[in-house]
Amino acid sequence: MATEVARSAVDAAAVAAVPRSRRFTPFGLMGLVLALVLAAVALVQARQFALLKQTVVYQDDYVVLSLYQVQAEYLRLREHWVRAQLEGDSYERAALQLRYDIWVSRVGLLRNERTARLMVGNDDYIEPLRQMNEFIDRADTVLGTTTAKPVDAAALAELRPALEALAGPIHSMTLSASHHVAEQIAQRNAAVRSHNQVALLLTVFLSMLVLAFGLMAMRQMRLLSERQRALVDLTAHLREAQRQAESASEAKSVFLANISHEIRTPFHGLLGMLSLLRDTGLNARQVDYLRTATESADHLLTILNDVLDMSLLESGRLALAEEPVNLRDLLREVESLMRPQAQLKSLALHIDADPGVPEKVRADRTRVKQILFNLVNNAVKFSDRGVVVVDLHRASGDDGSEQLEFVVTDTGIGMDQATLDRLFKRFSQGDESRSRRHGGTGLGLEISRSLARLMGGDVTAKSVPGEGSSFSFRMPLHAIAPAPLPRSPEPAPAGPEPDGMASLRVLVAEDHPVNRQYMAALLEGMGHRPFFAANGLEAVQAIREQRFDIVLMDLHMPLLDGVGATLSIRALNDGVAATVPIIALTADAFAQTRERCLMAGMNDFLAKPVSPERLSAMFRRLFGGAHGAEPLPAGAPELPLPGPTPEVLDRATLDAALRAMPRERLAQLLQSFFEEGPEMVERLRVALRDGQALDLRVNAHAARGAALNFGLSALAQTAQALHEGATHVPAHEIARLIQRFEQLLTTSREACAAAGLLEPVTE
């Protein structure tokens, strides 16, 4: 749906884009017209300016003024002339002379070029001018500057008619000139008016154009804002679509996680049934079929785990459980599990840690191991010869932070760039053919990288085809300063008196007899009454028949495991029995296991080895303070061995055990554990011989649980290696591990004896 919305949006954008390019042409046309109009306006203005300039130059009005002046001066001259005639000699000649000169100078002006140009071709001008000049020529004989003729009345009288005769022509010349000028002014005004009209028209046109431009701009703005609004709408749609897609994807991840989880529970039942089937007297062919079925089931479980991891990672529900981790131990575990596979392919396996790497760090042990297994497993899988090297050293991140870097290098088939590019993509392996050859879910590397990134690190790869690959796994380094081992057990806190406590009826579902004895000692020591069931079925039966305050449920049991038993108990009709608190006991402290227990309806979870402190803390949580008291014998005994505890023993666990029970009791338990040892080894050997991987697992697991309870750490570690490697480690390697287990039994026994832990019996 999101895609459809997006596509329609793109279409809309394309449709909107087309008219925009077309609209450009009218705009251009209008611009051209505007330019033309502006040019026309400029032309008109230029013409008007020229006209005005012409007016200034010609001074037409001035010419008319000159003509009037000529007439005025003529009239004044005539007046003086008459007075001079009348007054005769008494008249001052100079006055007449002045008037005459002034008039002549005025006439002279009419002769100048400009006046001539104005009056050209006008008879009313030429003829009077000619007559005036004629008169001046005559009068100059009397009044001229060069003549000395006296001005007498006779001379004046003689010239007077000629003077009088000028009056008419001068008048008509003046009139004619003013008419002429008026005409010219009218013409000029007309021109100005027409220019004005043109200018007005152009201005109107210009205004209309501007108006049109404005309207178009407004329309453009409106379109723009509409388009913007559409874009905003589209963005909202897309965001909504994205949100829907994301929530759908998340829902799918959650669904996948739930389904994988749901599948695993019956699947474990299937595996249990397969292992039961093995003990029903099968012929060789059936054993073979069963082994194939078991292998397929194990593989399927691996895939399920991968899918569950992936879905948890995707839905962001996967939480890391950080704890102190001994890095070299962790590498040893990886080595012990991977070496058999490497040997099977004649590959050398070198695992090395730089001395600069701290002993202990805070990390999610399980997940770090998971990543390393994946990387080393791939390296072994894709190498047919040469060597696989795991190198651990310190590194610094891009931001300068301290990091740990595991580099897994192989001399395998290598990858080209294209393969590298899609290496971390889901369900993609190197290539299709390789995928078919080597199997696997194709999720491994993606999970590894996602886990590494969740830790704040990363997984990267380099490779040269034909020469091998190198994978680097980086994670932030959180070093823990090594704490010195306590030399002696801490004094036990003084608790309330044993008789002051409520005694609890505790059902312990545990398949291993030694573990049962251990739990009995622990619980009795705390003042509670233990009851036992050897498997899930017995546990369910016991719950139906009796009342218990609490059930401690081992997860790995024959017939019906802890999860199955819990499901059955929770499904009981008896309301009181169905709600009894159930606490899981298990040696693997995986968050997944815990989650599985809680999903099945268990109340809480205790990791083995079960220490009295943890147990009492648990009781405190469930039943309140009184039950949580630690009913330790007064003056808790110390280990008699003053020196360092031998490597095979875990001092802290032994201390805890000694706090929980008298030394004699512990000695008995240890004694029976060691006595059962040869039988344990035998069971493991039989399982190996018969190819009963699950049997091997169950036995190894039981042995591990007991060994952990007694602080036999080396023994527990070997048992765990057996447990984990049971399904995929080759037989000869398993045989080696069993042999080691047998040796360690002896070593541990000797160590216990040396520590004085077995004394009461040996005495």
Next chain:
Amino acid sequence: MAMLEQLPQRSFVTRTPWYATPRKFTGPLLRDVLSACGAHGTNVRATALNDYRVDLPFDDAQRFDVLVARLLDDKPMAVRDKGPLFIIYPFDSSAELRTTLYYSRSAWQLKSLEVQ
């Protein structure tokens, strides 16, 4: 006339509406004439022989090199030649002057100057 001759003489050639060709005018500057008389005022009223009157702003004498021309082409001017004196603005020096206003202020056949 003698007084005018004694003042520093200036001359320029300019085109005028009254002559077809550019003519040379010579005479004292109007501002020299006014200062020689110690005159102060806002207007100078020029009166011509034909009773033509025009008021020149006093400022004109300072802003422009206005001549009280005595000589036209180095010759004294007769009354017929618009003499004896001619107030002449340096029309060719500025377009501002080539307007009717300044043409009308150029009084010829100058008879008297009266400071107001």
